[in-house]
Amino acid sequence: MSRRRFAKHAVAAGLSVAMAKAQRGPARVLVDGRRTKAELDRRLLGSFLEHLGRAVYQGVYEPGSALADEKGFRKDVLAEMRELKVPVIRYPGGNFVSGYNWLDGVGPSKHRPRVLERAWNSIETNQFGTNEFVEWCRAVGTEPLLATNLGTGTPESSAALVEYCNIEKGTKWSDLRQSHGYAAPHRVKTWCLGNEMDGRWQIGHMTAVEYGRKAADAARQMRTVDRGLELIACGSSSPGMVTYLEWDRQVLEECYNEVDAISLHRYYSNSDGNASRYLSLNLELERQIQEIIAVCDYVRGRVRSSKRLWLSFDEWNVWYRARGGDGKRQEAPRLLEEVYNLEDALLVGGTLNALLRQAERVRVACLAQIVNVIAPLMTSSTQVLRQSIYYPYAWALKYAKGRVLDLGVESETYTLPRAGGGPGGQGRAPEPVPYMDVAATMDAGECCVFVLNRDLEAEREVELVWHDATPAKVLACETLTGADLKAANSFEQPRRVVPQRLEAPRVGSRMTWKVPARSYSVLHAGLG
Ligand code: AHR
Numbered sequence: 001m002s003r004r005r006f007a008k009h010a011v012a013a014g015l016s017v018a019m020a021k022a023q024r025g026p027a028r029v030l031v032d033g034r035r036t037k038a039e040l041d042r043r044l045l046g047s048f049l050e051h052l053g054r055a056v057y058q059g060v061y062e063p064g065s066a067l068a069d070e071k072g073f074r075k076d077v078l079a080e081m082r083e084l085k086v087p088v089i090r091y092p093g094g095n096f097v098s099g100y101n102w103l104d105g106v107g108p109s110k111h112r113p114r115v116l117e118r119a120w121n122s123i124e125t126n127q128f129g130t131n132e133f134v135e136w137c138r139a140v141g142t143e144p145l146l147a148t149n150l151g152t153g154t155p156e157s158s159a160a161l162v163e164y165c166n167i168e169k170g171t172k173w174s175d176l177r178q179s180h181g182y183a184a185p186h187r188v189k190t191w192c193l194g195n196e197m198d199g200r201w202q203i204g205h206m207t208a209v210e211y212g213r214k215a216a217d218a219a220r221q222m223r224t225v226d227r228g229l230e231l232i233a234c235g236s237s238s239p240g241m242v243t244y245l246e247w248d249r250q251v252l253e254e255c256y257n258e259v260d261a262i263s264l265h266r267y268y269s270n271s272d273g274n275a276s277r278y279l280s281l282n283l284e285l286e287r288q289i290q291e292i293i294a295v296c297d298y299v300r301g302r303v304r305s306s307k308r309l310w311l312s313f314d315e316w317n318v319w320y321r322a323r324g325g326d327g328k329r330q331e332a333p334r335l336l337e338e339v340y341n342l343e344d345a346l347l348v349g350g351t352l353n354a355l356l357r358q359a360e361r362v363r364v365a366c367l368a369q370i371v372n373v374i375a376p377l378m379t380s381s382t383q384v385l386r387q388s389i390y391y392p393y394a395w396a397l398k399y400a401k402g403r404v405l406d407l408g409v410e411s412e413t414y415t416l417p418r419a420g421g422g423p424g425g426q427g428r429a430p431e432p433v434p435y436m437d438v439a440a441t442m443d444a445g446e447c448c449v450f451v452l453n454r455d456l457e458a459e460r461e462v463e464l465v466w467h468d469a470t471p472a473k474v475l476a477c478e479t480l481t482g483a484d485l486k487a488a489n490s491f492e493q494p495r496r497v498v499p500q501r502l503e504a505p506r507v508g509s510r511m512t513w514k515v516p517a518r519s520y521s522v523l524h525a526g527l528g
Contacts (some may be wrong), residue, residue, distance in 0.1 A: 009499030025441075026267035026461040026512075031449070033469035033527075037406040038360035042087040043190075045352075045397050046145065047370040049133070050094035052120055053327070059371035059379055060136055061128045062096035067382070072127075073136055079141035080377055081370075084397055090145040090192065090314050090366045091133050098151025098203035099193050102161050105129020106415060107180050110236065116347035119203060120335060121477040122327030130165065131177075134186045142432070145364070148218065150211070150234075151204025154271030155218035162191070162225045183395045192263060192314060193218055193292075196237035198247045208247045212254025219258035219521040232312045232364070235262040239288050245295055252299040252309075261310045261363070263459055264292055267374075268347060274344055276483055277416050279454045280433040282350035285316070289358045311358075313365035316351060318344040318389070319374045323391075328484030334371045340387040342497050342518070343485040349392035350452040353439035356396075359404045367393055380491055387489055388497035391480050395450070395499075395522045399476075402443025411436035414454075436462060436515075442527075449472065450522045453515045456485075464511040471511065472528030474504035481519035 045353040049055055063072030082226055093102060093154070099118045104128045106112075112126035137144045146165070148158035162174050165186040167174035174185070193215040196202050206214070211234065219231045233255055235248045248262060266285050270278040289311060296309045319338055327333035338347075348367075355365050367389075371377040376390035413432030439451035447469065453460050487496045505511040505528075515521045 004143060007121075010506055022340075025209045025412070026463050027409065027411040027434075027438075028463045028465060029436075029438050029449070030465050030467065031405060031440060031447070032408075032467040032468070033405070033442055033447075035406040037357065037404045040356070040359055040400060040402060040404050041363040043143070043356050043364045044359055044362060045086065045393075045400065046088035046090065046314075046364055046366040047086045047506070048090040048094070048366040048368040049370050050373065051092050051096045051100070051117070051124060052094060052369075053337065054095075054123075054332045054372040054379070055369055055375070057125070057332040059373075061132065063127075065381065068118065071132070071135065074384075075452060076372060077377065077379065078140055080384055081142070084394055086140070086142050086370070086397065088143045088190070088364065088366070089137060089144050089370065090113055090147060092130075093119070093147060093195055094315075095195060095202060096145045097149050098153075098197075100149050100153075102130055102149070102157070102164075104322045106131055106164070106176075116329065117327070120325055120327045120333075121329060122333055122335075123329055123331045125331060130161070131180060131182055134165075134188070144188050145190045145192065145366075146188050147192035147195055148222075150197060150214055150218060155214065155221045158193070159221035159225050160219045160349065162222045162229065166226045189228065190428075191222065192232045192234070192312070196265065198243055199235045199237050208243065208250035211253060212251040216255035216258045219255060223258075230261070231259045232261040232263050232314070233259045235264050235292060237265045239284075239291075240392050245291060248292060248295045249299060250410070252296065254357070254442050255304065256299050256303045256305055256309070259309070261312045262292065262296060262312045263312045264288060265315040265317070266313070267317060267319040270318075270343065271320055274482050275456055276414060276433070276454065278326060278343060279347055279350060279452070280416065281347060282354040282437065283433065283453075285351060286354045286358060289313070289362060293361050295385070311362045313355065315366060315368040316366045317374050318347060318370075318486035322374070337378070338374045339488050339490070340376075341488040342388055342391045342482050345392055345480055345497060346452060346518065346520050348389040349450065350437050351410070351482070352392055352396045352400075353437050353450050353452060356400060356404050356439040356441065356450075376406050383491060385489060385494055388480070390518050391497070391499050395478070399448040399522060400441045400448070400450075401448070402441055405440045405442055407438055407440055408436065409436065409438050438459050438462070442469065445527050446475070446526050447527055449525075451513075451515050451521050451523075453517065453519045453521070456518050459514055459516050462513045462515060464505070464513060466509045466511070469527045470509050471507045471525035474507060474523065474528040475526050476522065477504040477522040479516055479519045480519040481516040485518060
């Protein structure tokens with residue numbers, strides 16, 4: 001970027017031209033402990049498990065394996081999950097849910113049918129179902145987030161599943177659960193009303209008005225069974241849909257009063273190979289969030305509601321290489337086994353920053369998915385592998401706590417060439433992309449700063465200027481970086497992309513932190 005352009009940007013950001021000229025290079029981050037963006041709902045750091053490929057079978061459940069416990073759960077995956085501490089996991093789909101009969105997956109396993117699963121053209125043995133999932137969640141310390149089938153399913157079958165899961169006893173479906181050996185109700189609080197119903201690929205795809213009415217009916221019946229539910233309507237499955245935003249408006253005009261939230265999905269691609277553009281895509285995701293908020297608030301006005309909806313970003317990740325979705329009528333076929341590299345991990349880090357910055361309205365978000373299928377964890381018959389994207393996700397889970405701070409960030413920017421036409425962020429005038437992408441949280445006595453450095457060539461300095469609370473001690477300072485953006489971990493070379501310790505900045509009210517080129521870094525500090 002030219003010196004002149006930085007000066008212009010810096011003036012817009014409130015710096016004098018003289019300062020801007022003198023400051024070419026370092027970014028400045030104002031961290032004021034009194035300025036809160038939102039209380040962090042930890043469910044923002046959730047994940048997703050679908051009956052797809054080897055996610056369930058061979059991922060979390062593999063009876064007969066030397067690695068399985070007495071329930072058939074993979075012990076190595078259980079250990080990884082316990083360490084990660086994922087707060088919530090969405091299940092059972094995804095596209096799978098729109099053709100799923102939940103009754104096939106409960107009761108004595110020998111009586112469960114082997115079915116031809118039509119979303120992914122696979123064989124579903126139904127040996128793992130709702131009860132096994134809830135048990136697995138309890139074993140790893142996560143909350144289940146269940147999706148109901150509003151494709152081939154009905155509002156009645158959705159309400160029946162709520163009754164099966166959440167009523168203690170004395171009714172048809174709760175007594176069925178009791179007869180299956182689960183005396184205590186599962187008490188599942190948060191539910192998705194179907195999945196991606198705007199997509200032509202979706203079993204039972206329908207128009208927005210049809211879906212909105214079905215969702216409203218399902219929501220009313222489900223709430224009659226359990227008043228305490230949180231319900232999420234299906235929003236647009238991608239900003240690339242021709243119905244983007246119109247779908248959301250029409251759906252909400254039918255069901256605004258019945259639901260609490262609307263869903264968003266996003267999968268990134270680097271098919272044009274431009275890393276500078278790729279690493280800016282988390283900003284597009286923030287724009288998507290803002291656009292959906294605008295629709296929610298527009299409909300809120302139209303229906304004269306005092307209720308403000310929140311957002312559930314219940315599928316997001318990088319996904320563009322392993323795209324084929326034909327399971328060829330096999331059990332646990334190898335599908336969507338995306339291999340993640342360093343640049344993917346950097347974008348995942350940037351996305352976590354973006355979600356933190358949007359935490360005021362986004363309460364739930366799910367990295368899609370958790371194991372084997374577009375996932376941070378991969379299993380072989382003998383081991384589990386941490387892919388590159390595992391690390392930024394693990395840092396967020398470990399360090400992001402308390403309140404998300406409203407930071408003041410001044411950074412040099414770069415400009416991308418204008419992208420092609422089409423809905424969903426393309427064809428727009430180029431906007432400056434800051435080299436430095438920053439988010440921070442603060443909790444009692446501690447603070448955490450996450451930085452994506454989009455500069456592909458140079459190390460950069462970040463000057464952290466603290467107001468109110470000031471760090472007294474650096475507790476952790478790490479980075480994920482490397483010379484090769486395409487480097488990836490494998491079972492043969494599991495440590496090609498792993499965190500490295502980074503020189504910690506000296507503590508004080510002004511701290512100069514050097515972050516490497518092409519990096520995602522975390523600074524965890526104890527406050528004085
Ligand atoms: O996560 C993979 C698939 O992506 C899900 O099944 C679907 O909801 C989305 O299109």
